Amino acid sequence: MAKVAVPGNGNVFLLDIEGTTTPITFVKDVLFPYIKDNVQEYLSAHWEEDECKQDVHLLKKQADDDSKHHRSGPVHSFDQTVHTDEEKAIQEVVDNVLWQMAEDRKTTALKQLQGHMWRAAYTTGKIRGEVYEDVVPAIRKWRRLGMKVYIYSSGSVEAQKLLFGYSTEGNVLELFDGHFDTNIGAKVESKSYQRIAESIGCSADNIMFLTDLTREAKAAEEAGVKVAVVVRPGNAELTEEEKSHYKLITSFSELALPGSA
Numbered sequence: 621m622a623k624v625a626v627p628g629n630g631n632v633f634l635l636d637i638e639g640t641t642t643p644i645t646f647v648k649d650v651l652f653p654y655i656k657d658n659v660q661e662y663l664s665a666h667w668e669e670d671e672c673k674q675d676v677h678l679l680k681k682q683a684d685d686d687s688k689h690h691r692s693g694p695v696h697s698f699d700q701t702v703h704t705d706e707e708k709a710i711q712e713v714v715d716n717v718l719w720q721m722a723e724d725r726k727t728t729a730l731k732q733l734q735g736h737m738w739r740a741a742y743t744t745g746k747i748r749g750e751v752y753e754d755v756v757p758a759i760r761k762w763r764r765l766g767m768k769v770y771i772y773s774s775g776s777v778e779a780q781k782l783l784f785g786y787s788t789e790g791n792v793l794e795l796f797d798g799h800f801d802t803n804i805g806a807k808v809e810s811k812s813y814q815r816i817a818e819s820i821g822c823s824a825d826n827i828m829f830l831t832d833l834t835r836e837a838k839a840a841e842e843a844g845v846k847v848a849v850v851v852r853p854g855n856a857e858l859t860e861e862e863k864s865h866y867k868l869i870t871s872f873s874e875l876a877l878p879g880s881a
């Protein structure tokens with residue numbers, strides 16, 4: 621496959637995780653089932669702790685917002701205040717989390733709780749973050765050339781740091797200059813990419829965003845960010861129009877950097 625040229629003014633890489641640095645199967649077959657299998661037990665064990673209370677508070681705010689916008693059935697909009705029965709209250713949160721996951725929602729509330737739950741799984745060695753083998757060598761090369769590398773994922777910053785801190789490649793957190801999650805905005809909104817450029821302190825067209833999802837690529841492009849769509853096994857199929865519109869790569873090694881051989 622011909623190399624995809626990174627524009628001459630591009631000196632910042634912004635990387636998606638699921639489907640880009642990491643197989644979708646790791647997220648769908650390892651990370652998400654861990655949440656489904658453990659959420660009830662986790663909430664029961666941590667219910668009285670501040671961190672857990674904050675997570676539940678955020679989930680409740682999201683559920684209230686969803687109800688207002690008719691996004692969920694009544695069972696998924698829980699109201700802790702009416703519950704004296706802890707078990708029932710926990711069950712409502714569990715139902716909400718499972719419903720959000722069935723819808724593959726990327727709410728900050730869901731992602732925050734998930735990040736906290738994965739902490740124990742990573743630190744006890746139960747799971748290790750899967751990273752495609754072309755990713756670390758490519759990033760090391762980019763960094764040698766003076767480029768900056770950031771992550772932007774729907775997974776919380778804490779979840780991102782766990783994935784790369786306890787990865788199949790070891791602790792590779794030093795490869796990243798920073799992390800962004802949905803606290804900066806949704807990945808399908810172009811404003812989020814403008815905010816990221818402001819936060820990094822560069823113009824949008826200095827950034828090259830790599831993602832598997834064209835709805836994210838489109839939003840980034842609208843903000844003036846350069847994009848390439850990453851084609852990995854198991855990623856969503858692209859239409860012929862998408863294939864001809866976007867620069868496509870199947871490995872990070874296919875990116876040709878300005879001034880490099």
Ligand SMILES: CSCCC(=O)C(=O)COP(=O)(O)O
Pocket residue numbers: 636637638639647651726731734772773774775776779780783807
């Ligand atoms: C980084 S933690 C696990 C991934 C996750 O929860 C997720 O929603 C992936 O979203 P992405 O934006 O990286 O495709």
Ligand SMILES: [Mg+2]
Pocket residue numbers: 636637638639640831832833
């Ligand atoms: Mg992705």
